[in-house]
Amino acid sequence: MAAPRADPPAAYRGRFAPSPSGPLHDGSLIAAMASYLDARAHGGQWLLRIEDIDTPRVVRGADDVIMRQLQALGMRWDEPPVWQSRRLALYEAAFEQLRARAAVYGCACTRRMLSGGPYAGTCRNGLPPGRAARAWRFRVPDGIERFTDRWQGPQSQDVAREVGDFILRRADGLWAYQFVVVVDDGLQAITDVVRGADLLDSTARQRVLARRLGFEPPRTLHVPLILDEQGRKLSKQNHAPALDLARPVRTLLRAWRRLGFDTLDVDSADAFWERAVPLWGERYARLAITRPPGQLARGD
Numbered sequence: 001m002a003a004p005r006a007d008p009p010a011a012y013r014g015r016f017a018p019s020p021s022g023p024l025h026d027g028s029l030i031a032a033m034a035s036y037l038d039a040r041a042h043g044g045q046w047l048l049r050i051e052d053i054d055t056p057r058v059v060r061g062a063d064d065v066i067m068r069q070l071q072a073l074g075m076r077w078d079e080p081p082v083w084q085s086r087r088l089a090l091y092e093a094a095f096e097q098l099r100a101r102a103a104v105y106g107c108a109c110t111r112r113m114l115s116g117g118p119y120a121g122t123c124r125n126g127l128p129p130g131r132a133a134r135a136w137r138f139r140v141p142d143g144i145e146r147f148t149d150r151w152q153g154p155q156s157q158d159v160a161r162e163v164g165d166f167i168l169r170r171a172d173g174l175w176a177y178q179f180v181v182v183v184d185d186g187l188q189a190i191t192d193v194v195r196g197a198d199l200l201d202s203t204a205r206q207r208v209l210a211r212r213l214g215f216e217p218p219r220t221l222h223v224p225l226i227l228d229e230q231g232r233k234l235s236k237q238n239h240a241p242a243l244d245l246a247r248p249v250r251t252l253l254r255a256w257r258r259l260g261f262d263t264l265d266v267d268s269a270d271a272f273w274e275r276a277v278p279l280w281g282e283r284y285a286r287l288a289i290t291r292p293p294g295q296l297a298r299g300d
């Protein structure tokens with residue numbers, strides 16, 4: 001007889017990870033909606049992570065506003081939300097793991113010395129004499145990273161050549177988005193990331209980093225971005241209007257149609273989700289979940 005074991009993790013764990021730099025708008029709702037629909041259509045769990053690590057951009061109270069918006073639209077998370085700003089010890093530990101394996105190195109380059117293209121590897125084999133590390137970079141292994149995005153199709157990127165050794169810890173001491181998102185997805189055993197297509201280009205590097213940390217990279221589905229009249233991404237920075245919560249059904253249906261579905265005749269948020277989840281499932285949840293779920297991390 002085998003010893004009793006804890007329940008295995010759910011076969012599907014998704015998340016929505018807004019940065020609290022302002023309220024959700026029509027653009028961010030698309031990503032939230034798609035990730036919620038995908039989790040529910042798979043009978044999975046949906047987590048909320050507040051990405052408040054980029055402290056200069058964080059707006060006090062925006063996290064509460066976002067949570068109230070999601071609730072007003074009938075979206076419920078399955079575990080207590082996490083705040084990245086309270087997880088600094090976890091990032092430090094993951095970073096030390098990489099450092100112990102010489103997978104990171106200090107970089108003394110100033111912004112003026114960097115071309116803006118892929119990092120040239122100036123500090124890869126040691127700092128120039130008399131210079132101190134300002135930032136820390138991930139030593140990207142050679143090779144082409146290939147994966148299939150569930151919306152965007154087959155992707156490939158030569159991360160070492162097209163991106164170069166990217167920054168994990170910035171010169172201002174803050175952790176880079178690319179690092180913490182990988183650590184969090186790994187530690188939270190996220191199986192599926194559903195988010196906006198502006199992050200498609202970051203996915204290959206995140207996969208490479210995830211494996212170096214001992215995590216199985218999550219599957220991804222990148223939904224198209226909503227553009228404004230000028231062809232810019234709808235965002236807080238270019239003053240997208242906040243969501244209309246006085247008319248939640250209308251707000252939900254607008255996002256739903258932008259995801260490419262026909263409108264629905266519903267009179268409440270709950271009724272919307274009841275109808276929308278199976279329709280999403282017909283279109284996007286037919287993939288078989290074949291790989292073992294959960295985290296492959298060593299240690300904890």
Ligand SMILES: [Zn+2]
Nearest residue numbers: 107108109123
């Ligand atoms: Zn450098």
